[in-house]
Structure formats: structure tokens, C-alpha cells
Amino acid sequence: MATDYSVYQSIYSYMNTILGQLQSLGTLGQTTGTGSLYSSGRTTPSGMSFGETFQSAAGRLGVPESMDAIFKEAAEKYHVPVNLLMAVGKAESGFNPDAVSSAGAQGVMQLMPSTAAALGVENAFDARSNIMGGAKYLSQKLQQYNGDIDLTLAAYNAGSGNVEKYGGVPPFDETINYIRRIREYMGQELSTGRTVTGTSAGQSRKASGTLQNTASDIDLTQQIAEYFVGMMRLQMMSRVSTLGLGSSLGSTDSDGTSLW
Structure with missing residues (x-):
């Protein structure tokens, strides 16, 4: 029986929408439908937002x-x-x-x-x-x-x-x-x-920042990446559940690593 790829296309389109929503977020750890997640309460030394x-x-x-x-x-x-x-x-x-x-x-x-x-x-x-x-x-x-x-x-x-x-x-x-x-x-x-x-933003901060500030920024950038990944994963899991795909998408990668 031929595989119906329309479901996968639907998920792909949906995730593009979610990406746009994530890009519009203004603060780290903003409350979502699942509550405030991945919030460390930290800001950069200059107090910049997410x-x-x-x-x-x-x-x-x-x-x-x-x-x-x-x-x-x-x-x-x-x-x-x-x-x-x-x-x-x-x-x-x-x-x-x-x-x-x-x-x-x-x-x-x-x-x-x-x-x-x-x-x-x-x-x-x-x-x-x-x-x-x-x-x-x-x-x-x-x-x-x-x-x-x-x-x-x-x-x-x-x-x-x-x-x-x-x-x-x-x-x-x-x-x-x-x-x-x-x-x-x-x-x-x-x-x-x-x-x-x-x-300009990066250059001005690099020129005026200290080694400690740079380390803090790198650490926060990693947290931001984790925040994105976590949000995307939760949204994908929610979408899969809504579509009733269950295990049809597969819960592990080709090497046996859990995708969820």
C-alpha cells in the first residue's frame, strides 16, 4: 500500500507556522499553552531580552x-x-x-x-x-x-x-x-x-564587553537553542497526538536513539 505523505506535509507546514511564532517571542521562558517552560530567569549582563x-x-x-x-x-x-x-x-x-x-x-x-x-x-x-x-x-x-x-x-x-x-x-x-x-x-x-x-549589535557588544560577559552570552545562547528545541519538540508531539499517528512516525531514529 502506498504511503500517504499528506500527513507529513501537514506537519511540515504546521512547524513552519510554529517557527514564525517562536521568532516573535519577546522574552525567555514566555508562557505557552503548556505553561512556562525552559525558563531560567536569566538575562544577559546588559539586561537584554530573549x-x-x-x-x-x-x-x-x-x-x-x-x-x-x-x-x-x-x-x-x-x-x-x-x-x-x-x-x-x-x-x-x-x-x-x-x-x-x-x-x-x-x-x-x-x-x-x-x-x-x-x-x-x-x-x-x-x-x-x-x-x-x-x-x-x-x-x-x-x-x-x-x-x-x-x-x-x-x-x-x-x-x-x-x-x-x-x-x-x-x-x-x-x-x-x-x-x-x-x-x-x-x-x-x-x-x-x-x-x-x-x-552592529555583535560588534558593539564585542568591543565593550568583557570575557565574563562573552561567556555569559554563549551560555545564554545555548539556553536559547535548548528552548527552541524543546518548544519544537512539544509542538510536534502535540501535533502527532492530534493527528492520531501514534507510533506511525516512529519513536526512534535509525540508530535506535529516541526522538522524543
Whole structure:
């Protein structure tokens, strides 16, 4: 009798969903449907959260991540519409993390060095840091202009001083066209189509950290890995039980090692 692989495909799709859920976790040992598991109650010496520590480790290891996911994370963190944030990134640099304008603006969101420094962006050419900085800046301007997107974009392009000077959107062709172009992009389903490798978080921590901090980070990174494995295993076991597969998937590997 032919093997029905649809069940396996269902499990595979399900685990992809679970992976996305795990990637969105913000704290180590967050409560799940089975209770708070694999929680050590520990933080890094700098007090970074689970997610921040994982990103720092990923940066040190050169692990690529989706730029789309970074935009989504930044939008959620700073309460900025993701379509607005991505539209600005597309208009400013075409999502190019290495872009430099004739005026000296840098990175995906084209931050001027002084602005980047004020926003806490240490490396404007690190896509994650740059996008986070751009999202923070847009959030500040949205608050300043009571959610008015046109004024926010005008300030991003021409500066808040010109918005105040003209009592609204400055009568500059560049700024008017800039706002129009971003409005068009906001109505589209944008995707960067890029993966990037984080660097700045790992470099800054390496430069300022001690040997003890490094050892603690390595230890916590191992705990994070164990947390992921444990969560994935529990979710798989739950799925197998729900599907009623029992022993049909096999409880041991080819060498006799228990899979569960």
C-alpha cells in the first residue's frame, strides 16, 4: 500500500507556522499553552531580552535574516504603519543598505550621520539598526504632527524647520513629489526581496564587553537553542497526538536513539 505523505506535509507546514511564532517571542521562558517552560530567569549582563540576545548572537554569527521581517518588527516596535515604513525605505534607497546620497545620508532609510547618532544608530550601514532608527524617527514625527502622514513625510524629506516655516508641506517640487511617490508605494504590496546579515549589535557588544560577559552570552545562547528545541519538540508531539499517528512516525531514529 502506498504511503500517504499528506500527513507529513501537514506537519511540515504546521512547524513552519510554529517557527514564525517562536521568532516573535519577546522574552525567555514566555508562557505557552503548556505553561512556562525552559525558563531560567536569566538575562544577559546588559539586561537584554530573549529576542535581543538572539539577534545579537545572530549578528555575531553572521546569520542572514529577511529585510521584510525587520521592517515588520520595527513597525510594531515603534507603532508605525508597516506600509509607510517600507514605502519610505523604497523611496529613499530602494532598500539598499549600502546607499549613500550626495548629501551624505546613509543606509536603507537614508539617515544623516547626526540624525543616526541622535537615534542611537551606531552603524548606519547595518540594515537592522538603520531601519529601526528610521522607524523611531518616523514615530517621533507622527507624534509631533498628530498622525499627519503628509507632514511627517515632509519633515523626513525637507526637515521639520521647513514644515514650521511654511506652516505645512513646503512648496518644494522635490518634497511634493516625494510625498506623492510614497503614497503610491503605500498602496502597493511591497517586498524588499532581500536578506541581510546583522553586524552592529555583535560588534558593539564585542568591543565593550568583557570575557565574563562573552561567556555569559554563549551560555545564554545555548539556553536559547535548548528552548527552541524543546518548544519544537512539544509542538510536534502535540501535533502527532492530534493527528492520531501514534507510533506511525516512529519513536526512534535509525540508530535506535529516541526522538522524543
